[in-house]
Amino acid sequence: MTAKTGTYYVTTPIYYASGDLHIGHAYSTVAADALARFNRLRGRSTFFLTGADEHGQKVERQAQAAGKDPQTYVDEVVAQIVQLWERLNISYDDFLRTTEPRHTRVVQKIFERFLSQGDVYKSEYEGWYCTPCETFWLERQLVAGRCPNPECDREVQLLKEESYFLRLSKYAERLLEHIANYPDFIQPASRRNEMVNFVSQGLEDVCVTRTTFRWGIPVPWDGKHVVYVWVDALSNYISALGYLSDEPGGDERFRTFWPADVHIVGKEIMRFHAIIWPIMLMALGLPLPERVFGHGWLTGADGGKMSKSKGNVVDPMVLADKYGVDAVRYFLLRDMPFGPDGRYSEAALIDRTNVDLANDLGNLLNRTLTMVEKYCGGVVPEPRPDAADRAMERLLGEVVPAVEKAMDELRIPVALETIWRLPGLGNRYIEDNAPWNLAKDPASRARLDTVLYNLLETLRATAALLVPFLPETAVRIWGQLGLEADPRRIAWADLARWGQSTPGTRTRKGPALFPRIDPAVALGSEE
Numbered sequence: 001m002t003a004k005t006g007t008y009y010v011t012t013p014i015y016y017a018s019g020d021l022h023i024g025h026a027y028s029t030v031a032a033d034a035l036a037r038f039n040r041l042r043g044r045s046t047f048f049l050t051g052a053d054e055h056g057q058k059v060e061r062q063a064q065a066a067g068k069d070p071q072t073y074v075d076e077v078v079a080q081i082v083q084l085w086e087r088l089n090i091s092y093d094d095f096l097r098t099t100e101p102r103h104t105r106v107v108q109k110i111f112e113r114f115l116s117q118g119d120v121y122k123s124e125y126e127g128w129y130c131t132p133c134e135t136f137w138l139e140r141q142l143v144a145g146r147c148p149n150p151e152c153d154r155e156v157q158l159l160k161e162e163s164y165f166l167r168l169s170k171y172a173e174r175l176l177e178h179i180a181n182y183p184d185f186i187q188p189a190s191r192r193n194e195m196v197n198f199v200s201q202g203l204e205d206v207c208v209t210r211t212t213f214r215w216g217i218p219v220p221w222d223g224k225h226v227v228y229v230w231v232d233a234l235s236n237y238i239s240a241l242g243y244l245s246d247e248p249g250g251d252e253r254f255r256t257f258w259p260a261d262v263h264i265v266g267k268e269i270m271r272f273h274a275i276i277w278p279i280m281l282m283a284l285g286l287p288l289p290e291r292v293f294g295h296g297w298l299t300g301a302d303g304g305k306m307s308k309s310k311g312n313v314v315d316p317m318v319l320a321d322k323y324g325v326d327a328v329r330y331f332l333l334r335d336m337p338f339g340p341d342g343r344y345s346e347a348a349l350i351d352r353t354n355v356d357l358a359n360d361l362g363n364l365l366n367r368t369l370t371m372v373e374k375y376c377g378g379v380v381p382e383p384r385p386d387a388a389d390r391a392m393e394r395l396l397g398e399v400v401p402a403v404e405k406a407m408d409e410l411r412i413p414v415a416l417e418t419i420w421r422l423p424g425l426g427n428r429y430i431e432d433n434a435p436w437n438l439a440k441d442p443a444s445r446a447r448l449d450t451v452l453y454n455l456l457e458t459l460r461a462t463a464a465l466l467v468p469f470l471p472e473t474a475v476r477i478w479g480q481l482g483l484e485a486d487p488r489r490i491a492w493a494d495l496a497r498w499g500q501s502t503p504g505t506r507t508r509k510g511p512a513l514f515p516r517i518d519p520a521v522a523l524g525s526e527e
Contacts, residue, residue, distance in 0.1 A: 006043075006044060006045060007044055007045045007046070007047075007256055007257055008035075008036070008039035008040075008044040008045070008046045008047070008261050009046075009047045009049070009241075009257040009258065009259075009260045009261050010032050010035050010036050010039075010046070010047075010048050010049075010260070010261060010262050010264065011032065011048075011049045011050070011237055011260055011262075011263050011264065012028050012029050012032045012049070012050040012264050012265075013028065013053075013263075013264075013265050013266065013269060014050065014051035014052055014053045014096060014098065014233055014236050015050075015051075015052055015053065015081060016052075016053045016056075016058075016059075017052045017053065017054040017059060017073075017074040017077040017078055017081070018058055018059055018062055018077070019062075019077065020077075020080060020315070021080075021081055021084055021316070022313035022314055022315065022316070023298055023313070023314040023315070023316045023319070023332075023344060024266070024297065024298045024313075025316075026084070026088060026316040026328070026332065027295070027298055027332050027336060028264050028265070028266060028295065029050060029085065029088070029090055030088060030090070030329050030332050030333060031264055031295070031332070031333065031338060031412055032048060032050070032264045033048065033088075033089070033090045033091055033092070034329075034333060034407075034412060034468045034469050035262070035264075035407065035410070035412075035468075036048035036091060036092075036093075037091055037467060037468035037469075037471065037488075038407050038468035041467060041468065041488075041490075041491070041492040041495065042404075042492045043491060043492065043493075045256070045257075046093070047093050047094070047241070047253075047257045048091060048092045048093045048094075049092065049093065049094050049095075049096060049236075049237065049240050050085070050090070050092045050094075050095055050096075051094070051095050051096035051097055051098070051236055051240070052074070052077070052078045052081055052095075052096075052097050052098065053098055053229065053232075053233040053236075054070075054074040054078070054097055054098045054099045055098055055099070055215055055216040055217065055226070055229060055232055055233075056134050056213075056215065056216065056229045057131055057134065057210070057212070057213040057215070058131055058132055058134060059073065059074060059215060060213050060214070060215035061131070063215075070215045071099065074097075074099060078097060082095065083317075084316060084317055087316075087317055087320050087325065088316065088320060088325055088328070088329065089325055089326075089329070089471055089472060091471075094240050096236045096239065096240040098217075098232055098233060098236060102239065102245065102247065103235070103236060103239045103240075104217050105244075105245070105246070106235060106238070106239035106243060106244050106245060107217050107227055107231070107232055107235050107239065108217065108218075108219075108220050108227075109244045110231075110235055110244070110280075110284065111164075111208075111219060111220075111227060111231070112220070113283075113284065114166065114283060115164075117283070118167075119166060119167050119170065119283040120164050120165065120166055120167070120208065121164065121165055121167070122162065122163070122164050122165075123162075123163065123164075123165055124160065124161070124162055124163070125159070125160065125161060125162075125163040125165070125207045126158070126159070126160040127158070127159060127207070128142060128156040128157070128158055128159075129156060129157050129158075129159045130147040130149070130152060130154060130156045131157070132147075132152055132154055133147060133149050133152050134228075134229045134230075135147075135149070136159075136206075136207055137156060138204070142156065149268065159212070161210070161211050161212055162211055162225075163207045163208070163209050163210065163211070163225075163228075164207075164208050164209040164219070164222075164225060165205040165206065165207055165208060166205060166206050166208045166231065166276070166279070166280070166283075167205050167283075168203040168204065168205050168206050168275070168276065168279050169202075169203050169204065169205055171278075171279040171282050171283065172199055172202070172203045174282060175199055175275065175278055175279060175282070176196065176199055176200065178278070178288060179192065179195070179196055179199075184290075184291055185288065185289075185290070185291060185292065186270075186274050186291075186292050186294075187291055187292070187293045187294070187410065188293070188294070191267060191270050191274070191294040194270070195270065195271070195274045195275060198271065198275065199275060203275070206230075206276065207228060208227065208228045208230070208231045209222075209225040209226060209227055209228050210225070210226055210228055211224050211225055211226075213226070214226065216228075216229070216232065217232055230272050230276055231276075231280065234272065234273070234276065234277045234280060235280070237260060237263065237277075237289075238254065238258060238286070241253050241254040241257055241258055242254045243258070258286070258287070259286070259287040259288060259289045259290060260289040260290065261289070261290050261291065262289070262290060262291040262292070262293055262410065263277075263289055263291070263292045263293065264293055264295065265292065265293070265294055265295075266294065266295060266297065267294040267295065267296055267297065268297075269294075270292070270294040273292050273294070274292050274294070277292075291410075293410055295338055296337070296341035296342060297341045297342075298336065298341070298342055298343075298344045299341050299342070299343050299344065314344065314346075316328060319346075319349070322522070323349065323350075323353060323517070323522075324514070325472060326357075326470040326471075326472050326473045327349070327353045327357060327514065328349070329469065329470060330352065330353070330356070330357060330416070330469065330470055331348070331349040331352050331353070333412050333413065333416055333469055334352060334356070334413055334416045334417070335348060335349075335352050335413070336413070337413060338410060338411065338412050338413060346522070346523060347519060347523065350517045350519050350522055350523070351519075353514055353517055354514075354516050354517055356420060357473075357513065357514040358512070358513070358514040358515065358516045358517075359516075360420060360423045360424060360427065361420075361423045361462070361473075361513060361514070362512055362513040362514045363427065364423045364426045364427050364430075364455070364458075364459065365459055365477060365480060365513060366509075366512060366513075367427075367430060368426075368430075368452070368455040368456060368459060369480060369507055369509040370509065371435050371436075371452060371455075372452055372456065372507050373507070373509060374439075375435065375439045375448060375452065376449070376452060378506055378507050378508075378509070379503075379504060379505065379506055379507070380453065380456055380481075380482065380501055380502060380503050380504060380505040380506075380507065381448075381449035381450075381452050381453050381503060382449060382453070382503040382504075383449060383450045383453040383454070383503075384446035384447075384449055384450050386446060389450055389451070389454055391425070391429070392422075392425065392426070392429065392454045392455075392457065392458050392498075393454075393498040393499075395421060395422065395425055396422065396458075396461050396496070396498050397498070398421075399418055399419060399421055399422060399465070400465070400496040402415075402418045403415045403418050403419060403465060406418060407468075412469075415469075416469060419462065419465045419466065419469075422458055422461060422462045422465070423458070423459075423462055425458070426455055426458045426459070426462075429451070429454070429455065429458075430455065433447075433451045435448055435451055435452060438451065453501065453503070456481060456501050456507075457498060457499065457500070457501045459477060459481060460477075460478075460481055460483065460500060460501050461495075461496065461498065461500075462477070463477035463478050463481070463487060464487055464490070464495030464496060465495070465496065467487050467488050467495070471488055473513060474487050474488070475487060475488070476510070476513060477513070479508060479510070480507065480508055480509055480510045481501070481505075481507055481508075482505040482506050482507045482508055483501075483505070
């Protein structure tokens with residue numbers, strides 16, 4: 001691995017432009033967004049890439065069925081993807097489309113290099129092909145003669161055609177050695193074990209061009225061939241950085257950010273990202289990414305993976321309109337275990353919103369600002385040294401490094417659970433100190449001011465820590481606390497440091513952050 005410091009490069013998969021995205025795609029992207037926002041706050045020069053995979057036989061056939069040319073078809077699909085990411089507050093730095101000339105040129109140069117050094121060769125391929133998955137399978141891999149992808153389970157076709165092949169077998173031992181030397185390269189450990197087992201059984205060279213359809217990047221010297229989807233799609237992670245680019249500054253961006261700190265992918269495409277992609281990079285003489293993280297699936301009520309083919313997908317745009325963007329982001333980041341499969345239900349989203357966001361966080365903000373208005377005229381009081389109470393400050397000192405550690409280890413739910421210790425203690429702090437009783441005794445004025453200041457500062461620190469996860473909520477809390485600066489633009493060290501609330505600042509109590517949701521009404525089960 002490299003000794004890269006001061007920068008951070010995170011990617012999502014580039015999503016297949018064959019239809020609307022669902023909540024599972026949002027899960028990957030919101031997680032990557034939280035990582036990108038967190039590392040920006042920590043002062044790292046950050047690059048966050050997402051995009052769309054637009055080529056292939058499946059897209060070509062869907063466009064034909066819709067009576068459209070492929071480019072028009074994918075343009076419409078991509079417009080919907082971009083709209084969804086805007087709605088979910090995704091802060092990507094680049095959105096790469098595989099139909100863009102900047103990507104096409106790089107893929108063709110990569111292919112030429114592979115051929116010139118003998119890593120690609122022409123032969124004839126015969127195998128079982130699944131069009132929806134854009135994947136060839138060996139006969140021993142089929143399940144009852146059908147596609148072994150559990151999300152698919154469709155019929156496969158026996159195809160025979162001329163093709164170019166990538167020599168995976170040449171690099172198999174080198175890949176196994178890399179995985180052994182860098183155990184964090186493939187995460188979580190269960191995925192690493194799966195990939196090691198797969199490679200250890202022997203890698204067969206993989207078909208990397210097709211001749212039976214035209215919607216793809218053409219091989220420059222052999223016009224009847226188009227580059228097969230995975231070599232095309234996987235190259236996006238370096239083409240977006242300007243690798244082999246003639247564009248001004250392209251090489252500089254690549255040198256700055258490569259290798260990627262983490263590729264966030266779903267477990268169903270781990271084989272491509274943890275085997276084919278590293279071998280492509282080895283053939284190019286490039287360093288491998290620091291980590292490839294394969295998260296689990298979002299499953300439905302039946303425990304099965306959500307998929308368009310099953311008809312059990314959930315539209316994240318509908319959820320965001322119904323419950324708010326940050327409620328959806330929080331549920332995905334807090335409730336879904338980042339690694340194993342996680343079960344989705346709208347009832348669970350409602351419960352998490354009511355308990356954590358409305359009761360814990362929203363209630364603490366409302367109670368605190370109400371007391372500041374009543375007892376301090378809506379102005380941040382001066383904490384008194386003679387009434388010092390360091391419990392909240394000490395907790396913040398524990399929470400900040402714990403959040404940093406959890407995020408560095410990609411344990412996003414743990415990071416949020418850790419942050420929630422602050423509003424949890426804040427609510428207990430109110431009950432323990434009973435400001436309403438302190439207000440009755442003039443001799444307790446110093447203590448009252450200190451308690452209220454500590455509550456305001458706890459809310460400020462909580463909002464600061466929530467910037468990567470719930471950016472809109474952080475800004476709303478910030479505004480109600482009377483703070484003028486945008487918390488998304490403040491350095492992490494300053495956000496997380498105790499004592500940043502300024503006495504004399506006028507607070508601005510607003511509407512409830514997260515009004516409680518009646519499950520019966522929201523789920524349509526009311527009488």
